[in-house]
Amino acid sequence: xxxxxxxxxxxxxxxxxxxxxxxxxxxxxxxxxxxxxxxxxxxxxxxxxxxxxxxxxxxxxxxxxxxxxxxxxxxxxxxxxxxxxxxxxxxxxxxxxxxxxxxxxxxxxxxxxxxxxxxxxxxxxxxxxxxxxxxxxxxxxxxxxxxxxxxxxxxxxxxxxxxxxxxxxxxxxxxxxxxxxxxxxxxxxxxxxxxxxxxxxxxxxxxxxxxxxxxxxxxxxxxxxxxxxxxxxxxxxxxxxxxxxxxxxxxxxxxxxxxxxxxxxxxxxxxxxxxxxxxxxxxxxxxxxxxxxxxxxxxxxxxxxxxxxxxxxxxxxxxxxxxxxxxxxxxxxxxxx
Ligand code: NAD
Ligand code: WQD
Numbered sequence: 198x199x200x201x202x203x204x205x206x207x208x209x210x211x212x213x214x215x216x217x218x219x220x221x222x223x224x225x226x227x228x229x230x231x232x233x234x235x236x237x238x239x240x241x242x243x244x245x246x247x248x249x250x251x252x253x254x255x256x257x258x259x260x261x262x263x264x265x266x267x268x269x270x271x272x273x274x275x276x277x278x279x280x281x282x283x284x285x286x287x288x289x290x291x292x293x294x295x296x297x298x299x300x301x302x303x304x305x306x307x308x309x310x311x312x313x314x315x316x317x318x319x320x321x322x323x324x325x326x327x328x329x330x331x332x333x334x335x336x337x338x339x340x341x342x343x344x345x346x347x348x349x350x351x352x353x354x355x356x357x358x359x360x361x362x363x364x365x366x367x368x369x370x371x372x373x374x375x376x377x378x379x380x381x382x383x384x385x386x387x388x389x390x391x392x393x394x395x396x397x398x399x400x401x402x403x404x405x406x407x408x409x410x411x412x413x414x415x416x417x418x419x420x421x422x423x424x425x426x427x428x429x430x431x432x433x434x435x436x437x438x439x440x441x442x443x444x445x446x447x448x449x450x451x452x453x454x455x456x457x458x459x460x461x462x463x464x465x466x467x468x469x470x471x472x473x474x475x476x477x478x479x480x481x482x483x484x485x486x487x488x489x490x491x492x493x494x495x496x497x498x499x500x501x502x503x504x505x506x507x508x509x510x511x512x513x514x515x516x517x518x519x520x521x522x523x524x525x526x527x528x529x530x531x532x533x534x
Contacts (some may be wrong), residue, residue, distance in 0.1 A: 203226070203276070226250075260282060281347070285345075315367055319358055327343055380433045458505075
């Protein structure tokens, strides 16, 4: 059985991806330092799958600790989620973000070199596109200036991987650029549980509805979009998770290109108001919101062309916005019981 190292496996996307990998028959080893997650995530994964995931409670920036994983396990592929991800926090603490996100990747690549692990899947982000000129965004859409230190870490990490591949012709990498993931596992036994207060639209909406926050400020109502609010591409978490299993299959069971960049979005753009209305429809509640000023750094509209994921991985999203909202809302209610 192929063993997959999942870094950041206790986090939101990592934990849901571990479930999908386990269900596909892969063996998983996880590494996390719980800087934005909790050890109990592994119990939740066990509750869903019945499998106890072997895990290392380590910081990827500590190269000696990281190396232990490679000494003790024969790793076939790595799925590298571990990173800090808050855009606002990265503006306040740029060095923390550059250090954590870059050093973690470099240490991992050094281990790949030393222990001859040939397959990497890297968590990148639609934020690398910046304010794209062309919509929907394809993998060939030129990258613009990053809007935050966080987004810049993703651009630099991608470049580090390309430079690494240049001198290691036997190495392979899939770079996955996620759009806006949301929702929880269908079992409702696991979902998004960040340490800090949520700062993405969908968890903010559910936190308002449950009474943890007062009111949603809709950032900008005069954008050149169909209703004046920004457009994003929301993707159901288990659809996103499954794309990682498909990427592992692609690397281990097919004849992959050396470097493959893939967009993971639903292909559909939704405005902020459409997201709010979807929530109101599925929950039967009225959301308390007001129109507010634009938020600095927001792109007007971004959504994915995912045809490469479809052609190369045989992947396409299975759930739409209402199902995502319904899942996110069930999870919020469950968390608060
Ligand atoms: P998350 O914060 O829930 O998960 C990241 C995990 O990595 C956490 O468990 C954290 O404790 C761990 N981690 C961070 N730095 C570490 C280190 N140095 N050593 C060990 N563990 C470390 O975030 P997520 O939403 O699951 O995101 C996963 C990946 O996907 C990240 O790379 C993120 O940048 C990327 N991404 C996320 C989104 C999104 O909207 N959630 C969108 C695009 C890309
Ligand atoms: C979505 C829309 C806001 C909060 C972020 C990261 C990006 C990537 C995906 C990691 C925007 C609006 C939000 C609120 C609002 N993550 N909004 N009121 O900005 O698309 O991207 O997540 O890689 O890097 O930047 O997501 O959820 O913050 O915002 O009106 O209180 O909701 O203006 O239009 P975003 P988001």
